[in-house]
Amino acid sequence: GAGVSQSPSNKVTEKGKDVELRCDPISGHTALYWYRQSLGQGLEFLIYFQGNSAPDKSGLPSDRFSAERTGGSVSTLTIQRTQQEDSAVYLCASSLTLLSYEQYFGPGTRLTVT
C-alpha cells in the first residue's frame, strides 16, 4: 500500500513569510508524528497526534509553529513568520497506534528560508 507522503518536497521561502507543510499518513494509522532534522543533526521530535488530538505541544520550537490534523488523517505543520533557523528537513511519520513503536516515515519537506 501507499506509504507516508509529504508535500511539498522542497520549499524555499523568504524570511518572515508563513509556510504550510502537509503530511498524508498511511491509511488506518491513528498516530502521527512530526520531526525536523537540521543540518548535521539527528531527528528532533516536535509533536504527535493521537487521532486529531495533540495533547502535548511543548516540543514545538516556538509559538510560531502550530500543527493540526483533521479527519484522523492529513496533518499540516504551519510555521509563521519564518526565520533562517527554521531551515531544515521536516519529516512526518505515522504508526498504527500510539503503542506501535515502529514509525514509518515520509520523504520529508526540505525548507529553506532565505
Next chain:
Amino acid sequence: DQQVKQNSPSLSVQEGRISILNCDYTNSMFDYFLWYKKYPAEGPTFLISISSIKDKNEDGRFTVFLNKSAKHLSLHIVPSQPGDSAVYFCAATTLEGGGADGLTFGKGTHLIIQP
C-alpha cells in the same frame, strides 16, 4: 544534551565483511531501541528493534545487541552488501510513554560499503 549518541559520523567497510555500528545512550529510562536506515532524499526506514528485556535480536543479516549496564547498543550487518550503504540512525524511547515521547535519535552514522 544528546541523550542518544552515535560517535562515528562515518564508517567504511569492505563488501562481504561485518559492519558494526555503535550507539550509546544516557537516559536510563529508555527501554526500547530501534535502528533506522536512510538513503538520500528519502525518509528513514525501520530496520530492527530491541526491548530492554532482551540482549539480542536478529533479523536476517541484521543483529542488534543491547548492553543495558553499559547503556550501549550495536547493529551488526553480516555480510555487508553495496545496498547497505546509507546513513544509519539509532533511536530510543520509553515504553511507559506509550509513543507520546516520540523517538530520540542519534545524529547517524554514514556507512559506506566498498566493493
